[in-house]
Amino acid sequence: MSKHSEDPSKGVKVQKRKVASSASTSSSSSTHQQLMNQATKMKRTKINEMKKQKQDFFKRINYSHLFTVVVLPVLAVLYVVLCKQSIVPENEKTLYFTCIYYNITMLAFTSGYHKYFAHNSFKVKIEILKYYFCIFGSSCGLGSIRWWAGLHRAHHHFTDDTERDPYSIKRGFLFSHYAWLLKKPKLTKFYLDFLEQEFPEHPENQKVENEIILDKEMDTEYNVEDIIRQDYDESLRNLLMWQQKTYLFWFFVTTILIPAFITKYVCDDSIVHGVLYPGVLRMFLCQQSLLSTESVCHLKRIHVTIPTQPFNDKNSSTNCNNPLVSFLTYGQSHQNYHHEFPHDYRVDNSYLTYDPTKWFIWVLEKLGAVDELSRTPDNLIVQLKLQQQQQIINRTKSQLNWGTPISKLPLISPTDFKKIISSTSNKDRIYIVIQNIIHDITPFMDQHPGGVALLKASHGKDATKAFYGGVYGHSTAAVNLLATMRIGVLDDGDHEEVWRRVAREESEVSNSTDSRPGNHHTAEAA
Structure with missing residues (x-):
């Protein structure tokens, strides 16, 4: 009976263990399945994200x-290398035509795309x-006027903003030079x-304004010039929309057809050389000249360009005072000037500056083809230069030791001054008074050219x-050295000269009060 009673109990125990083992296995299997599902879900999510990034790219x-x-350009270079062609046209006529066509297309871009459409630097009469x-201008391969000029205005509005400046130099040299063209902005x-x-693109609002102006005509306050300008702006808008739609067609005509035709039938050269030299390689050279203004002329680290910022150093634009860079950028290397005076048809107000675009527009004005040229007054240019120079001076001055300002020095009575110079603790120090300002010249006495004896003779005097x-x-x-040794103002009752010096130091009085007969020159005047 004992064995019988034990066996069932053992059986119960075994059965209980089996149940526990089954539950544990089921729970473990469920947890494992959940982890597998979660891992699969994460993998699918990552794959979808990668696909989306690839699609977005x-x-x-x-x-x-x-x-x-x-x-x-890559195909052109490969053709030159693989077919062992010269990088410069061997046909003399083709070489001349390539140089002439380069200038024709560059002037169309710099004068038209840039100065006329982007900055309204002049008005066209023909x-x-x-x-x-x-x-x-399409032959440079940099997009339609509306697209390029619009982004160029954004560049001027948001210079160095990494998000809103379409070719910000802060995103790297390669981005500002090339990559911004290949990748659409976020x-x-x-x-x-x-x-x-x-x-x-839609001038409906402008038309409504015209209707309102026509109503004003009934009140005899109608301005003819306003309507003329509005018609002029509307014709420009229509022209821009037409060029945007036909840009690729004109690019093909001016980069392939015209160069090939003239090279074949005028220069007596092959069509391939026409497409290669005055076509693609000329276009590539135009692109490098135009793109360098937004990369090289905004990169201060390239010191071979001798970068200067005579008008504003709050952004990355610089005047690259280097003839090579000026030639490379087709005279557009003075970007600091251009960013401060964007509407000026010139890149600098100097007659000696290399700027083919300026002279081309000037000739057009003399021929009566354009008018209303935007010229920045020389007075405004000089003002801005002086302001920038003053800011640089102020920054430099703030880093130097000019001594304690007179207005912050303590007043010391003659009695207290005598106590100071007669004090045992100050027996090795030398104090002198110049224009009522007390100076402790002890640190300098060993360096004084006149010797220590001369200084000691003036001690306390x-x-x-x-x-x-x-x-x-x-x-x-x-x-200036003496000013760094100020310790106090001698309070002898005559403060006029002291406060005049304070006023002069703080630029609160005019130069006419700097000196008077019978008075000694101040430190600033000296």
């Missing part, structure tokens, strides 16, 4: 620029000139809105006359 590629800026800008809506604001010419007329450097 291909969506953001600017394929027209990829073709004009990368594919065509309609055919606008079409010259539109058609031959802030697509922002740029589309900006383009619509600068170059409206007024040495104004001796300092300002009675014994030796000290230099401005000596005056």
Whole structure:
């Protein structure tokens, strides 16, 4: 009976263990399945994200620029290398035509795309000139006028902003020079809105304004010039929309057809050489000249360009004072000037500056083809230069030791001053008074050219006359050094000279009060 009673109990125990083992296995299997499902879900999410990034990457590629800026130049270079062609046309006529065509297309871009459409630097009187800008400017392969000029205005509005400046130098040299063309911006809506604001595609609002103005005509306050300008702006808008739609066609005509035709039938050369030299390689050279203004001329680290910022150092734009860079950028290397005076048709107000665009526009004005040239007054240019120089001076001054300002020095009565100089603790120090300012010149006494004896002879005395010419007329450097040794103002009741000096130091009085008959020159005047 004992065995019988034990066996069932053992069986129960075994059965219980089996149940526990089954539950544990089921729980472990369930947990494992959950982990597998979670891992699979994460893997699918990551794969979807990678697919989306890949799709976004291909969506953001600017394929027209990829073709004009990368594919065509690479094919041209490969042809030159593999077919062992000269990088410069061997046919003399083709060489001359390539040089002439380079200038024709560059002037169409710099004068038209840039100065006329982007900055309104002048007004065109002959309609055919606008079409010259539109058609031959397309041959540089940098996009339509509306697109390029709109982004260029954004560059001026948001210089160095890593998000809103379309080719910010802060995103790297390669980006500002090349990559921005190949990749569409992330802030697509922002740029589309900006383009619509600068170059409206839908002029309905403008038409409503015209109707309102026509109503004002009934009140005899109608302005003819306003209507003329509005008509002029509307014709420009229509021209820009036409060029945007036909840009690729004109690019093909001016980069392939015209060079090939003239090279074949005028220069007596092959069609291939026409497409190669005045076509693609000329376009590539134009692109490098134009793109360098936004990369090389914004990169301060390239010291071979001798970068200067005479007008504003708050952004990255510089004047690259290097003839080679000026030639490379087709005279557009003075970007610091251009960013401060963007509407000026010149890149600098100097006659000696290399600037083909300026002289081309000037000739057009003399021929009566353009008018209303925007010229920055020389007075304004000089003012800004002086302001920038003053800011640099102020920054430098703030880093130097000019001594304690007189207005912050303590007042010391003659009695207290006598106690100071007669004190045992100060027996090795030398104090002198110059223009009522007490100076502790002990740190300098061993370096004084006149010797320590001369300084000790002036200890505790007024040495104004001796300092300002009675014994030796000290230099401005000596005056500045003396200012660093100020310790107090001698309160003898005559504060007029002291406060005049305070006013002069703080630029609160005019130069006419700097000196008076019978008074000694101040440190600033010296």
